[in-house]
Amino acid sequence: MSFSDLYAKYNCNYCQEEINGIRIRCAECIDFDICLQCFSLGAEIGSHKNDHSYQFMDSGAFGIFLGRNSWSANEEVRLLDAIEQFGFGNWEDIAKHIETRTPEEAKDEYITRYLEGCIGRATWGTVESTSRPSLHCADRDEGPLGPSAVSRLPPLAITADEATQLGYMSNRDDFEREHDHEAEQLISALSLNSEDDELDVALKLSQVDIYTRRLRERTRRKRLVRDYQLVSSFFNNQRNKQRTLGKLAKEKKEFTERLRWTAQFYGRAEQAGVVAGLWRERELRVRLAELHRYRLAGVTRLEECAHYEQHAAQRKHPHAHLLHVRPRPLQWVPGHQSDKRANADQHAAAKKKRRRKRLKFHQPKVHTGRKYRMWMLQKELMQQQQRRMLEASADQ
Incomplete structure (x- = not known):
């Protein structure tokens, strides 16, 4: 049973009488309810037959609290709804909302069950009666800017001049201009009037909810600034801005x-x-x-890495010593050649490479193209023709 069923009223589809207690709902027909009297007589109407499946339904007529004059669940829910809507003490309007109880009965039921009964003791607890007002009510404030949300924040480690530049007031632990400084304008003109309907009240409550979320965001940002000491980091960066990394x-x-x-x-x-x-x-x-x-280069020991990097640098920059380009500093490994010997070997290798290129450039070219093959064929034919001419002259 849903919450809306407590406020719904049902009529018998056969005798059209209002059903105040248990009713019978047909499981095969759509939206078909009949009273117990019609169900016991086997009433049939339209497409409904008395052999259809059914289920018992109760719209809140059962009592919640034990007793002779106990209220039904429907009446209890209507009482709580009227207290929330009209306020405690407005018993005339509350009785009109319940429709079945007088103002005195509504008052006695609420005080007996929800204030002085077991529900009231478990909800409100023991109230200490004292004639002196409490002076510590502010400590229990748990709003978006309550003490528990801000008091644990670490202090700002800044000087007086830096606090003046930021507009920070150390005694109040606050800034002259906060994040989202215009958030209060959202609710500055709000006021509740007796003529407001439910839509107006809901709209104003939504504005208050938006304002609360903006306050929580302001507190969250303030906590991040304190936790990470962003203000101190900002001024430290300003002082160390010229330092190179x-x-x-x-x-x-x-x-x-x-x-x-x-x-x-x-x-x-x-x-x-x-x-x-x-x-x-x-x-x-x-x-x-x-x-x-x-490993791909074949180096298997860590002491060989420096030697490998040295030779890799020599292959990449063979003329580094001539251009006065100093390669990456390497760690000296015992048993290897000195820098002077390495430069001499590097210079000799570069000279040998240039000589090899020069000799390779002056070698006769070998062509394998189509024109070269035709030329070789013509040359061979001319040689054969000359040999035949020489043989013919020798025979004569």
Whole structure:
């Protein structure tokens, strides 16, 4: 049974009388209900037959609380709905909404069941009676900007001059201009009137809900600024703006900047751990690729890597010593040639290579094209013709 069935009224499809208690619903016909009296007599009408499948339905006539004069479930729900709609104490309108109870009965039922009964004790708890008003009511404020949401934020580590530039008021722990500074204008002109209908009230409540979400977003941004110390980082970057970074530090900084969007899902320590882990993974991948390159080149020991890099640099820049281009610094390995001997061997190899190219250029060309084959055929035919002429002259 749905919540709307408690407010629905049903009439018998056969005798047209209102059904206040249990009714019979046909499981084969669409929207067909009959009372118990008509069902017991086997009433049939239209396409409905008395041998159809059926089920018992109750629209809230059963009682929730035990007792002789207990209210039905329908009446209890109507009572709670009227209290929420008209407010506590407006018993005349509440009784009109229930339709079956007087104002005195509605008042007694609500106070007995929901204030002084077991539901009231479990819901409201024990109320301490005191004539002195409580002075700590603000500590229980858990709104979007309540103490529990802001008090645990770390303080801003900035100087007085920097606080003045930001418009930060340390005593109030607030800024002169917050994020979404015009959020309060959304509800500044709101007011509840007695003439407002349900649509107007719903619209105003939606505006309050939007305002609450904007306040939560403001608090979330403030927490991120505090947790990551973005203000201190900003002023430190301004002071160290002229400092130049190395290639590795620059790459790591760019890598960290690309992962900055994940800071909204982690705290400061967790974010630092995630970035450090991903950077370590990147370094290991680069190192594995480098070792794989060494293995493909036939290098099987780590002490041979420096010698391999030295020869690779010589092959890539054979005239580096002539152009005063200093190759990448390499680690000295015992047992290898010195730099002077290596430069001499490099110069001799370059000279030998230039001489080999010059000799190769002056070698006779070998052609294998169609014109060359035709020329060779004509040459052979002329030689055969000359031999025949010489043989003929010798016979004469």
